[in-house]
Amino acid sequence: MKSAERKRSIIVGLFVLIGIIILLAGIFVIGGQQNRFGGAIKISAIFDNAAGLKKGGNVWFSGVKVGTIREVNFTPSSQVEIIMVINDESKEYIRKDAAAVISSEGFIGNKMIVIEGGSSDIPFIENGDQLRAKEGNDTEAMMATLQVNNENLVAITNDVKALSERVRRGEGTIGAFFTDSLMAENMKAMMVNLNQAAVNSRKVSENLAAFSAKLNTEGGLAGDLLTDTTVFASLKSSVAQLEDITQNANTLTENLNSASSQLNNNDNALGLLLNDEATAEQVKQTMDNLEASTEKLNRNMEALQHNFLFRGFFKKEAKRLEKEERDSIAASNAN
Template sequence: MKRNYRELKVGFASLIVLALFYWGFGFLKGRNVLSSTLNSYYVTYSNISGLQKSSQVSINGFSVGKVLDIYFNEDPKHRGELIVEFTVEKQVYFSKNSIVKIASDGIMGGKSLVIVPSYQGDKATPGDYLKGEVGVDLFSKLDPLQVKMESAISSIEIVAKRMSDLLDEETITELQSSIKKINTVLSSVVSTSQSIDVLVKNNDDKLNKTLSSVEATSYNLKAVSDSLAKVKILSISQKINKTVANLEGITSGIATGEGSLGKLAKDEDLYNNLEAASKELEELLRDMKEHPKRFVHFSLFGKKEKKYKKTKEN
């Protein structure tokens, strides 16, 4: 009897150990076998970025479940995609339009699922497939910055090497000498500026008087130039008026018949006589061109001049 009782206790303890082992194994996988308050949902990814089973599932930073299983999609149309099954406590509410993101779970690089809840639309029911996205973690953000930093460091190293090659002992000595000369020049400039300040302060009254004299002189010159301009303009206007008066006298004399131009303009007989004389002179010149022998007689041997006989043409 005692032996049977002992065997019964050993068997009962073994069952308890097996139950605890099964519960712990399920808990690590995200399934609480002692609790029926969990719902399972699914999400599909082309790349899970290191997500593992039993990874944490959270909403607004609060843990609400775990990743239960990860396996490949057996549908030929979606070959290569991964299906992630995760559990969420029943009292958590979100709609089918919610998004499940794979996010970084700390600096150590662990991954977790983050549900971005949406409350628009129908309520998500156990077994629904939700939309999945892969979030950008800290290290992926730092990768471009790391590349830029490495490029900047390499550029700095190249510049430093070139500077070290350029700045030999002779160059450094020359630079030091140049800096000393620059310091000397700057000291001289400072001394000169101080001397100028002292000179200006000592002669402040004289400079003010000189500037006042220059201003008065410029004002007087302006007045003189304005007076000369007025006198010159007055003289020119008087000459123009005199010339206009003379022209008016000449034109009025011509209009009244005074002087040669006036008589020529007013005396029609004189004009007719001049016109007739010019016509006779023109006929005489034409006759001399056509019959020059009538007017010029020349002979080397003293030939007697023939008497002119008038022809019909003449």
């Protein structure tokens, strides 16, 4: 009887001991996670919105857990002060200019703080330092934005559905294009014309390129006009001379017009002779009389040559003229 009670007591004692050991192990584990028993420093950060942060939340730096959230307190300005405990092993990697960002463990996980950044020339954090707060990606804001985007996507889908329905019924230009065979033929003809216009444009471009190449060819007239200053100066001089000739031609034309107007005027002798028939008849009669008088004078001169009184004079004159002709011939032969 006594041995049975003693055995029962031993078993109960073992269970109690195992329970105490498990309890102590749990306390040490939890305390180790929250830096209750190891060396640690306290730092803080002030946020406008805690976004669901709680005591005991994790603090991460470069993907490694470096501490926990010790307290979440309000400030007099209605902001939220987050006090964090950072273990001694990690404080030597975090700089004073690092930033604290509220994040989530997964898409919808617990809230935590992630420490980012820091310059290599800035000292490490110390107990009581305050990190600057940085706005992170709020899951609720992301969900709200996603909801708005979904609503916009639904509206766009409805619009596309309505548009496709109108196109299917042949409404509008696009609908008529897909359903009206005549419009399709017109579109096809227009595309052919556009292709032809493109071909013509290419030919024009090629012709322009060939023409410009000819202009740049040395020795050609166009090339000389564009590059040779001597040819250009000569052309400029020719143009100036042509302008002078044109001016002279204009002056000559004016003079001819003036002379023609004078010929048509009966106030001068030439105009009277050309325009007045009576005057022309008188001039003709005068010319006839002069011709008759000349003929009579020739007969009188011939009669004088045969008169004995003037015969010697005319012979001497004939000899003199003959001698002058011989002297002229001799001088020509000598030269």
